[in-house]
Amino acid sequence: MSQQVSPPPQTNHLPTLVKKERESWKVASNLLVSFKYAWAGITYSFQTQRNFRIHVCVGSLAIALSVFLHLQAIEVAVIGITSGLVLALELLNTAIESLVDLTVKQTYHDLAKIAKDCAAGAVLISALVAVLVAGTLLLPPLLALIMSNF
C-alpha cells in the first residue's frame, strides 16, 4: 500500500513559511521597538527577581572595583563578560520559570521541577565562576592596596 507523503516545502516559499510561523500576538515593528521590549524584560526581572538585583549590584561593584584598582583592560573585560553572563542566564531563568508556570499553572510536575532546577543550576554555576574569576583578579591588588596603607 502506497503512503501519502507531503512534498518538502519549496525553497522559494521559505520566507512565507517563516513569516507565518512568526505570527504572534504582537511583533516588534522595528529595531527601536525590539529594544523597548528587551528593556521591559530586564526591568521586569529587576523589579521581581531578588537574585537578579543582587547580581546587578555585585557585578557593578566588581567592575567598578576593577577600574578603581587599575586592572588591565583584558582583566576588566573578563570580569565584565563573566558578570554579564550571570545576568543573561538569570534573565533566561526568569523566562523559563514563566514558561513553566504558564504551561503547568499551579500543578506539580516532575518535568517542571527539572526545567526550573536546571535553569537555576545554570545561574548558580555562572555565578560561582564569576566569583572565582573576580576573586582571582581583584583580591591580589586589593590586598596590596590595603597592606600599603598599614
Ligand SMILES: Nc1ncnc2c1ncn2[C@@H]1O[C@H](COP(=O)(O)OP(=O)(O)OP(=O)(O)O)[C@@H](O)[C@H]1O
Ligand atoms: N510546577 C512545579 N512542579 C514541580 N516543582 C516545582 C514547580 N514549581 C516550582 N517547583 C520547584 O520549586 C523551586 C522554586 O520554584 P520557583 O518558581 O519559586 O522559582 P524561584 O524560587 O523563583 O527560583 P529562582 O530563585 O531561581 O528565581 C523550583 O526550582 C522547583 O524545584
